[in-house]
Each structure stands twice: as C-alpha cells, then as structure tokens.
Amino acid sequence: MRTRAVVFDAYGTLYDVQSVAAAAERHCPGRGDLITQVWRLKQLEYTWLRSLMGAPPDFALATRQSLAFALKGAGVAPEPALLDALAEEYLRLALYPEARAALEALSGVKRAILSNGTAAMLAPLVEGSGIRPLLDAVISVEGSGAFKPSPACYRLVEQVLGVPPDAVLFVSSNGFDVAGAKAFGFRVAQVVRGGAAAPPQAGPVAPAALFRLLRGRTEALGLDADHVVGSLMDLAGLVD
Amino acid sequence: MRTRAVVFDAYGTLYDVQSVAAAAERHCPGRGDLITQVWRLKQLEYTWLRSLMGAPPDFALATRQSLAFALKGAGVAPEPALLDALAEEYLRLALYPEARAALEALSGVKRAILSNGTAAMLAPLVEGSGIRPLLDAVISVEGSGAFKPSPACYRLVEQVLGVPPDAVLFVSSNGFDVAGAKAFGFRVAQVVRGGAAAPPQAGPVAPAALFRLLRGRTEALGLDADHVVGSLMDLAGLVD
Numbered sequence: 001m002r003t004r005a006v007v008f009d010a011y012g013t014l015y016d017v018q019s020v021a022a023a024a025e026r027h028c029p030g031r032g033d034l035i036t037q038v039w040r041l042k043q044l045e046y047t048w049l050r051s052l053m054g055a056p057p058d059f060a061l062a063t064r065q066s067l068a069f070a071l072k073g074a075g076v077a078p079e080p081a082l083l084d085a086l087a088e089e090y091l092r093l094a095l096y097p098e099a100r101a102a103l104e105a106l107s108g109v110k111r112a113i114l115s116n117g118t119a120a121m122l123a124p125l126v127e128g129s130g131i132r133p134l135l136d137a138v139i140s141v142e143g144s145g146a147f148k149p150s151p152a153c154y155r156l157v158e159q160v161l162g163v164p165p166d167a168v169l170f171v172s173s174n175g176f177d178v179a180g181a182k183a184f185g186f187r188v189a190q191v192v193r194g195g196a197a198a199p200p201q202a203g204p205v206a207p208a209a210l211f212r213l214l215r216g217r218t219e220a221l222g223l224d225a226d227h228v229v230g231s232l233m234d235l236a237g238l239v240d
Numbered sequence: 241m242r243t244r245a246v247v248f249d250a251y252g253t254l255y256d257v258q259s260v261a262a263a264a265e266r267h268c269p270g271r272g273d274l275i276t277q278v279w280r281l282k283q284l285e286y287t288w289l290r291s292l293m294g295a296p297p298d299f300a301l302a303t304r305q306s307l308a309f310a311l312k313g314a315g316v317a318p319e320p321a322l323l324d325a326l327a328e329e330y331l332r333l334a335l336y337p338e339a340r341a342a343l344e345a346l347s348g349v350k351r352a353i354l355s356n357g358t359a360a361m362l363a364p365l366v367e368g369s370g371i372r373p374l375l376d377a378v379i380s381v382e383g384s385g386a387f388k389p390s391p392a393c394y395r396l397v398e399q400v401l402g403v404p405p406d407a408v409l410f411v412s413s414n415g416f417d418v419a420g421a422k423a424f425g426f427r428v429a430q431v432v433r434g435g436a437a438a439p440p441q442a443g444p445v446a447p448a449a450l451f452r453l454l455r456g457r458t459e460a461l462g463l464d465a466d467h468v469v470g471s472l473m474d475l476a477g478l479v480d
Contacts, residue, residue: 030442041454046461048288049416052390053423069460073453075439078460150292176289183293199315202270204444213313214281220309221286 003187003239005136005163006106009172010115011093012215013191014232015125018208019094020086027082031074035086037207038073041214042066044176047116047147057147059117063087090121095129096193102232103134109239110161112137114154114170116147137161149180157186169238175219182223189238190218190225243427243479245376245403246346249412250355251333252455253431254472255365258448259334260326267322271314277447278313279326281454282306284416287356287387297387299357303327330361335369336433342472343374349479350401352377354394354410356387377401389420397426409478415459422463429478430458430465 011017017040024039025032043066050062064087068078076082103111112135115122119140126132137160144152158164170186172178178190197212205213218224227238251257257280264279265272283306290302304327308318316322343351352375355362359380366372377400384392398404410426412418418430437452445453458464467478 034440034442034445038453042460045285045288045416046459048285048292049389049419049459049461051292052288052386052388053420054391065460065462069457072460073437073439073457146292148292149289151294176285179289180293197313199313200274202274204446205274205450206444207450210445210447210450213278217309217313219286220282220305220312221289222305 001164001166003109003169004167005110005112005157005161006169006171006235006239007112007114007139007157007161007186009170009174009177010113010117010122010125011090011174013171013173014096014099014113014131015093015129016096017093020089021208023086023089027085028071028074028076031076034074034207035067035070035076037211039067039070039086041211042069044174044215048176051146051150056145057116057141059141059147060087060121062147063090063121090117091124092128093125095131096232098231098233100131100134102235103131105233105236106239107134110136110163112139112157112161114139114141114157116141116153118142148177149183151180151184154181154184154186169235171232171235173216175215175217175221178225179219179221179223182225188225189227189229189235191230191232192216192218192228193230195230241404241406243349243409244407245350245352245397245401246409246411246475246479247352247354247379247397247401247426249410249414249417250353250357250362250365251330251414253411253413254336254339254353254371255333255369256336257333260329261448263326263329267325268311268314268316271316274447275307275310275314275316275326277451279307279310281451282309284414284455288416291386291390296385297356297381299381299387300327300361302387303330303361330357331364332368333365335371336472338472340371340374342475343371345473345476346479347374350376350403352379352397352401354379354381354397356381356393358382388417389423391420391424394421394424394426409475411472411475413456415455415457415461418465419459419461419463422465428465429467429469429475431470431472432456432458432468433470435470
C-alpha cells in the first residue's frame with residue numbers, strides 16, 4: 001500500500017537525549033556522563049515498569065523519578081532544585097541537525113510525532129525547535145493509557161491521522177519502539193546513526209559506550225525493522 | 241495480619257545470576273563480564289517488552305534472545321552451540337550460600353518461589369540445588385500470561401498457596417519486583433547484599449559495577465520495600 005503518513009518517535013529519533021549531558025556535567029562535574037546514561041536507561045525502564053503495573057503513562061514523573069535514581073547512584077543528592085533544572089532540559093533537547101530538512105523533504109505525506117512524552121512536555125519541545133509547522137500532529141501516548149511498546153500507543157496514529165497501519169512508515173532509533181511498531185503492523189525504519197556501535201574493549205567502559213551498546217543497536221526480539229537507515233535524510237527514498 | 245507464607249523471587253534472590261560469568265569468560269575470554277551484565281540487563285528488558293507487546297511470558301526465549309544480543313554487542317558470533325552452552329548455565333545457577341539455612345529457619349510458615357522462569361527452567365534449578373524439599377510450591381509466572389511486575393503474576397500466590405496477599409512476606413533483590421509486589425499488596429523485604437553500591441569513580445566503569453548501580457539498589461518508583469535486609473538470614477526475624 002502507498003505510504004500516506006510518516007510517524008516519528010521524538011526522544012532519541014528527532015531529538016538527541018544525549019544533549020542533557022552538558023547540563024548534567026555543569027551541575028555535577030565529573031558525573032555528567034554517568035548521570036546522563038543511567039537517567040535515560042532508568043527512564044525507559046520506569047516507563048515499562050509503570051505500564052506493566054497498570055499505572056497511567058506519566059512521562060514527566062518517570063523522567064523525574066529516573067533522574068532521582070541516577071543522581072543518587074552517582075552520589076549526588078537529588079535536591080528539588082537540581083531535579084527541576086535537569087528535568088527541564090527535556091523541554092529543550094537538541095533537534096538532530098538533519099531533522100528539519102528531512103521533514104521538509106516528506107511534505108507529500110502526513111508527518112507526525114508519536115511520543116511517550118506528555119502533551120505538556122512535547123509542546124515546548126516541538127514549538128521551541130521550530131518544527132511544529134512541519135507536522136500534522138503531535139501525538140502523546142497519554143491518550144492510550146500505556147507507554148510504548150504497548151499496541152494501544154500505536155493505535156493512536158489511525159485515530160488521530162485517519163491513516164491505517166499499513167499506510168504508515170514509522171521511524172524510531174529506539175529498538176524497543178521498532179519492535180513494538182513492527183509487532184503492531186507498521187512498516188518500520190530504524191535510525192542507527194553512525195552505524196552499530198563497535199564492541200567495547202575488555203575492561204572498564206565509558207558509560208556512554210555502554211549506553212550505545214545497550215540502546216544503539218537493533219534488538220534480538222525477532223521483530224526487526226523493514227529498513228535500517230543512517231540518517232533521517234534517507235527516509236524520503238522510502239516513500240513512493 | 242500474621243505472616244503465613246514467605247515467597248521468594250528466584251533469579252538474583254535465591255540464585256546468583258552472576259554465576260554465569262565464569263562460563264561466559266571461559267567461552268569468550270576477556271568478554272565474560274561484559275556479556276554477563278548486558279545479558280542480564282537485556283533479559284529483564286525483554287521480559288518487560290514482551291509483556292507490554294502482549295506476548296506470553298516465555299523466559300527461555302527471553303534468555304536466549306538477550307544472550308544473542310549480548311554476544312553480538314561484545315563482538316562474538318551468537319552460534320547455536322554457544323547459545324546452548326551459556327543458556328544452560330541458567331539451569332545450574334549457584335544458590336546463595338545462606339539460602340538453604342534461611343529456608344530452614346522459616347519452617348513455621350509456607351515457603352515458595354514465584355519466578356519469571358518457565359517451569360521447565362525452574363525444575364532442574366531447584367532440584368539440582370537441593371532445596372525442593374524446603375518449598376511448598378515453585379510457581380512460574382507462565383500461568384499468569386505476563387512477566388513481573390504485572391499484578392497477574394503476584395495473584396498466582398493466593399491461587400496456589402491459598403494465602404491472601406496481606407499474609408504474605410515477599411522477598412526479592414530485584415527493585416522492579418519489589419515495586420510490583422508492593423503495588424500488588426504484599427509486605428515486601430528487599431535483599432541488598434553488601435549494601436547499596438558506592439558511586440563509581442568518574443570515567444570508565446567496569447560492566448559489573450554499572451550493573452550494580454543499575455540493578456543493585458532500591459528503585460525511585462515510590463514503591464519502597466517495607467524492609468531492606470542484607471541477607472536472607474534476616475528474614476526469620478520479620479516473621480512472627
């Protein structure tokens with residue numbers, strides 16, 4: 001079927017979650033990388049755990065609780081002012097350099113975001129980065145009652161855009177999201193920037209390298225993407 | 241209410257999942273620690289992701305797929321014979337040294353395991369380690385349709401033992417399991433062996449240290465254990 005919509009994950013796909021590292025290092029010298037990586041790993045864990053326990057998908061809470069965990073793990077007291085300062089970084093994550101041009105190149109089809117973020121977190125992020133005019137919809141999983149990769153999240157796309165699953169190209173750099181979207185029935189493109197991470201050396205590993213190993217690869221869940229691309233600019237070639 | 245049953249998590253609580261490291265190092269010299277830690281981290285991720293996608297709780301499959309991911313990430317080809325050899329280590333994990341005596345000290349109440357493992361994985365583990373006679377039941381989450389921390393898992397305890405949730409002391413070293421059991425309504429003891437991990441130094445970190453940071457602590461989910469103990473031997477004092 002002809003592709004009628006390209007739907008993007010936000011965190012890690014259009015926006016670089018690693019861009020919080022500078023603020024983390026500024027607030028916690030020598031700990032920025034560790035805090036950044038543990039924060040993101042736990043943020044995702046907490047989304048999955050909350051949904052498995054039947055709690056509503058509150059990404060602001062998951063972000064704050066995982067940050068508190070990461071700070072404590074790095075030996076930093078999770079003071080409210082510090083939690084506020086770092087959590088706010090999620091409202092101004094850096095847009096990946098090619099994202100705007102990639103969205104512009106897809107003007108022939110509907111373009112949307114489907115994100116774990118709350119509507120209140122996504123609005124300033126999308127407005128502040130200037131891509132709101134390039135999007136037909138910014139969809140939060142809040143309306144689904146669960147976080148990704150619950151199928152209820154992906155079902156929102158048809159409800160909001162009116163485009164059936166087999167006419168959607170879904171784009172994510174997150175392996176778990178690729179698996180969920182694929183299981184749901186989307187055609188899926190996984191963005192792996194810089195290619196799959198090389199195996200780290202034996203012995204101690206920089207937290208960022210371990211993060212890339214854990215999250216920057218295709219998963220082994222038997223639900224592979226239809227396409228693996230190195231950049232969002234490669235998407236236009238996948239849309240007829 | 242009087243405690244009528246003590247129910248144990250298996251992997252990481254009664255059995256040391258780190259005991260696969262020796263075999264991993266033997267098969268993949270210089271890579272044993274990295275493979276061991278990534279394997280366990282992904283094994284848990286894959287349980288959560290599978291359940292969120294609505295798949296049945298097949299822990300043997302999650303164990304094998306996460307091992308394949310870990311091997312590839314460490315630059316080792318996931319050959320079937322290697323997958324077989326390492327996955328089989330889960331059938332003979334080391335019992336923690338104090339586990340037998342701790343179970344014996346709880347002979348006044350019902351004692352059971354509630355585990356993500358399949359019945360086929362748990363049987364050789366429990367038989368081989370010699371603690372089957374000390375247990376009233378070995379409960380696999382297979383019957384619940386989901387992995388922990390889904391409440392459906394914890395509901396199995398009353399179905400099998402006939403003991404209501406408020407008469408159960410649930411014991412786990414896994415923070416996500418503590419949170420799930422607490423949300424369900426059990427009294428919960430978290431085992432944190434050796435105390436909370438000290439913050440790692442700035443810079444590169446041994447994979448095992450990063451694992452302890454990520455998994456060997458209480459979570460920040462707002463669902464804390466009622467008791468934190470350093471050893472299974474402390475449990476008898478919690479049962480009246």
